[in-house]
Amino acid sequence: MIPHGVRLEPRKGVPLKNGIVRLPGPEPVSAPQTFAPLKKNAGPSRIIAAAEKAGIVDESDGMPLGKKLSRLARRGPGLLIARCFDEDPCTSSARAVFREDAEKVAAGLKLAARACGAEEKRLAVASRGEARRLRGLRLGIPAVVAGRRYPAGILLMRKLCRNGGRAAFLGAQACAALADAAREGKPQSxxxxxxxxxxxxxxxxxxxxxxxxxxxxxxxxxxxxxxxxxxxxxxxxxxxxxxxxxxxxxxxxxxxxxRDAPPERRYPCIRCGRCARACPAGVIPWLVYRELESGDPDPLLFFHAGDCAGCRACNAVCPSGIDLAAEVRRAAARKEGGEG
Ligand code: SF4
Ligand code: SF4
Missing domain, CATH: 3.10.20.600 (Ubiquitin-like (UB roll))
Structure with missing residues (x-):
């Protein structure tokens, strides 16, 4: 089986042992509006209302959490996963939040699962070491380890839904903010x-x-x-x-x-096939690109362009520096618009 995704070059990141530093201010113009905390056995509608009142936005996709939970409740997510890992080598904010207060993230995930009727919950962590640490915390939610290949989120979701199951991600920060809203009536600020x-x-x-x-x-x-x-x-x-x-x-x-914008370089496609191997959505970016460049593209040959998840794994591996993600997006728009 071809391993999709790409192993990104390791970079010097932030040492997690340094914890999270607080940057003071700016002070809000008016005091944040707190509200009544939730009762212990609050039902789905009250949890969703608390997420809305707290103005929580899920950092994993930018969606308002209340709206996302209502949508999930309508379709039944099956499995709800808190995303406690980061995908690119420079970023560690999700891991830092999870390290700082895993109990709060788990409490928020439990509330979210109750709100949308998820049958199962998991904490998705970055490594086996994190999974071991989680077992020691006895939070009552099993861990699942996200792989090291980029985009780990999409690849993990594909693996978990292989047999037709349904699953959804919530950001670790959104989960923690939901726990704060429920316990203290605190808005996300x-x-x-x-x-x-x-x-x-x-x-x-x-x-x-x-x-x-x-x-x-x-x-x-x-x-x-x-x-x-x-x-x-x-x-x-x-x-x-x-x-x-x-x-x-x-x-x-x-x-x-x-320190500067990455250099613009674009060479002809050498058909190495790396972009197709990296793509987690089954798109063959070089074929889409070739078709677009042909001058008379046939939308029927825009293989799976509409399934593109915008992860840019194809760009990251292309030795010719072609912006394949943009080309695939262009092809998907043409296909949708019925343009040839
Ligand atoms: S990775 Fe770049 S050079 Fe290789 S096949 Fe894809 S588009 Fe062509
Ligand atoms: S941006 Fe789209 S085409 Fe490129 S690897 Fe990601 S899903 Fe595939």
Missing amino acids: ETVVTVAGDGVRRPVNCRVRIGTPVEKVLRLAKPEEDVRIAAVGSAVAGRTVRDLSLPVTAATRCVIAL
């Missing part, structure tokens, strides 16, 4: 962000108020003077921002500081 990359001297995991400018978060990690660009969300599939005054959101899992 902060998020944990990894600040790393070749443009900082002191990579760090920091807890910051949502809305803090990216620039201020970067300063905490002692940036080099020539940092002009940052990747926000993920080192592989995140978006690059040049305007560092933009605010951190609940979905900002990392800020990767770059």
Whole structure:
């Protein structure tokens, strides 16, 4: 069997033993609105209402948690998984949150599972070592180990749903925020962000108020003077921002500081097939690209382009520097629009 995904080059990340550093301020204009904590046996609708009142956003997909739980309740997720691992080598915010308070993440996952009627729960962790540590904590939720290949989330989901089962991910931070909302009636006002990359001297995991400018978060990690660009969300599939005054959101899992934009290079496709082997969605990016470049593309040959998950694993492996993810997205749009 071909192992899909890609092994990304290891990079110097943030040592987890350093914990999470708090970045103070900015103070909110008005005091955050707290609300009545939940009773111990609160039912699904009250849990969903608490997620809505707390304004929780799931950092794994940027969706409001209340809306996501309502949707899951309608389709029945089967298995609900807290995502306590990070996919790219620069980021460790999910692992740091899990290390800091695994009990809180587990409590939030239990509430979320009750809210949407999930039959099973799992804590997805980064390594066997983390799984052993979890067993020692006796939280009553089994671990599942995400592999080391990128994109680990999609690959794990495929493995767990191989026999037709249904499963859904929740971010570790969203789970912890749900536990806070239920226990203390506390709104989500902060998020944990990894600040790393070749443009900082002191990579760090920091807890910051949502809305803090990216620039201020970067300063905490002692940036080099020539940092002009940052990747926000993920080192592989995140978006690059040049305007560092933009605010951190609940979905900002990392800020990767770059001393310069990666060099633009694009050579002809050499048909090495790496992009097809890396793709977790069964797309054959080089074929899609060839078809688009032909000048008279046949949408029937855009093999599975509509299944693209946007992970950019194909870009990460392509030795010719082709932006295959963008090409596949373009092909999917053409197919959907019925354009030839
Ligand atoms: S990885 Fe790049 S060079 Fe190799 S087949 Fe795919 S598009 Fe072509
Ligand atoms: S971006 Fe799309 S085509 Fe490329 S590897 Fe990911 S799922 Fe496959």
